[in-house]
Amino acid sequence: MAVYVPSSLEDALDILQDPECIIISGGTDYFPALKRCNGIKKLVSLMSIPEIRGVKSERTGIRIGAALTWAELIKSNLPPAFDALKKAGRQVGSVQIQNAATVVGNLCNASPAADGIPALLALNAEVELHSAFRGRRQVPLMKFVKGVRKTDRKFDEIVTSIFVPHPPEGMQSVFLKLGSREYLVISIAMTALNVLLDKSGRVTDMRVAVGACSSVAQRLSSLENEALGKVLSKIQLNPEHLSVLSPIDDVRASAMYRRDAVLEQIRQAFSEVKS
Numbered sequence: 511m512a513v514y515v516p517s518s519l520e521d522a523l524d525i526l527q528d529p530e531c532i533i534i535s536g537g538t539d540y541f542p543a544l545k546r547c548n549g550i551k552k553l554v555s556l557m558s559i560p561e562i563r564g565v566k567s568e569r570t571g572i573r574i575g576a577a578l579t580w581a582e583l584i585k586s587n588l589p590p591a592f593d594a595l596k597k598a599g600r601q602v603g604s605v606q607i608q609n610a611a612t613v614v615g616n617l618c619n620a621s622p623a624a625d626g627i628p629a630l631l632a633l634n635a636e637v638e639l640h641s642a643f644r645g646r647r648q649v650p651l652m653k654f655v656k657g658v659r660k661t662d663r664k665f666d667e668i669v670t671s672i673f674v675p676h677p678p679e680g681m682q683s684v685f686l687k688l689g690s691r692e693y694l695v696i697s698i699a700m701t702a703l704n705v706l707l708d709k710s711g712r713v714t715d716m717r718v719a720v721g722a723c724s725s726v727a728q729r730l731s732s733l734e735n736e737a738l739g740k741v742l743s744k745i746q747l748n749p750e751h752l753s754v755l756s757p758i759d760d761v762r763a764s765a766m767y768r769r770d771a772v773l774e775q776i777r778q779a780f781s782e783v784k785s
Contacts, residue, residue: 513553519561522668523642525554529665535577536610538603539619562670573638574672580608580616580626591677594685594702595629601687602626604694614669617651620659623722627655628702629685631719631729633674639667648673655726678715681706684779688771690762697722698763701775703783705742711785713737718776723757723768730754733776742780747773 514531516522525531531552534540540553556562562576565586572592574583580599588596595613602608602616602625616626617637630651637654640646641664651672654662663669684703689695700721706714716737721727733751749769757768 511551511553513555515555515558517558517560519559519640519668519670520642522554522556522559523640523666526666526668527642528552533618533668535612535615536579536607538607538611539615539621556668571673571675574613574674576612576614576668576670578613580611580613581605583613584608589677589679589681591633591681591683591704592674594632594683594704595626597685598625598629598687598700598702601693614672617655617672618661618663618669620655620657620661620726622658622725622727623697623700624727625687625697625700625721627651627727628700628719628721629683630672630674631727632683632702632704632717633677634717636673636675637662637669638671638673639663640670641667646670652726652729657725677704678706681715682783684782686775686779688775696762699723699757699768699771699775700727701772701779703776703779705737705783707742707783707785711741712739713742714739718779720752720755720772723752723755723772725756728754742783745780747776749773751776 514525531554533554535556557577564575566573580602584596584599613626616624635651636648638648649662687700688698702719704717708714716734718730718733719727730751737745752769757765759765
C-alpha cells in the first residue's frame with residue numbers, strides 16, 4: 511500500500527487524478543474497515559496541507575477546514591449556535607478518536623448515524639469541493655450526502671471545507687444523542703436544535719435536524735415552519751412532524767422506539783433553551 515502525504519492542495523489534486531487513490535484524513539473510519547477494501551493500494555492523506563486546517567471567520571460565515579479534528583473544533587472559539595456541534599464532537603468515539611478524526615471525514619463517511627451531520631444541518635452548512643479540472647463548487651450539506659456511504663463528491667474532488675453562514679446573534683443550540691451508553695456507541699437517535707427567540711420568547715428562527723432515523727439525516731421543515739411565532743412550551747409535537755423520517759428496526763431499537771425517542775428529544779431540547 512502506497513501512502514501519499516502532499517503538502518499543498520495543488521499537489522493533492524494532482525495525485526488524485528489517479529482513480530485508484532483513496533482520500534483519508536484521520537483514518538478512524540477507513541482503517542477499521544480495511545478488510546472490506548482489499549483492492550485499495552493508494553492512499554492520499556490530507557493532514558499535512560496547511561490551507562485546509564483550522565477554523566476561519568470570514569465576512570459571510572465560518573469556514574471549518576477539512577483537516578480540522580474534532581478535538582480542535584471543541585476547543586475553538588465559536589458562537590453559541592455551534593454548541594450543538596461541539597457537544598456532538600464530544601460524543602464521537604473516544605478522546606483518542608476525537609484527536610485524530612476530522613469533522614469533514616465524519617460527513618464524507620456518510621453514515622446514517624454520523625454524529626456531526628444533524629448539528630451541521632441545523633447550521634445550514636455547505637460543503638466546499640475542489641477539482642483540478644472543474645475548480646471549486648459549494649453544495650448544501652443536505653444535497654451532498656446522498657445515502658448510506660454515498661456522497662456527491664466526484665473521484666477527482668477533495669472536500670476542502672465546511673462553510674457555515676454566520677448564525678443570527680443570540681441563536682442557541684442543543685444536541686441530544688441516544689445510545690446504549692454515552693460514548694463509543696452507534697446512535698439510536700440524534701436531534702440537533704438551533705433556535706432564535708425574540709424578547710417575548712417567541713420563535714423567529716428554528717432548525718431541527720434528526721440523525722440515525724433515516725438513510726440520511728433530515729431537517730423537520732414542517733415543525734420548523736409551524737414553530738414560527740410561537741413560544742416553545744406551547745408547541746404541540748405530534749408524529750406528523752416526523753413524516754420525513756424512515757427509521758428501521760435493528761438490533762439497537764425498533765422503528766417505533768426511534769420515533770418516540772425523537773419526539774422526547776425535541777421536547778427535552780425545547781426545555782433546555784433559555785428564554
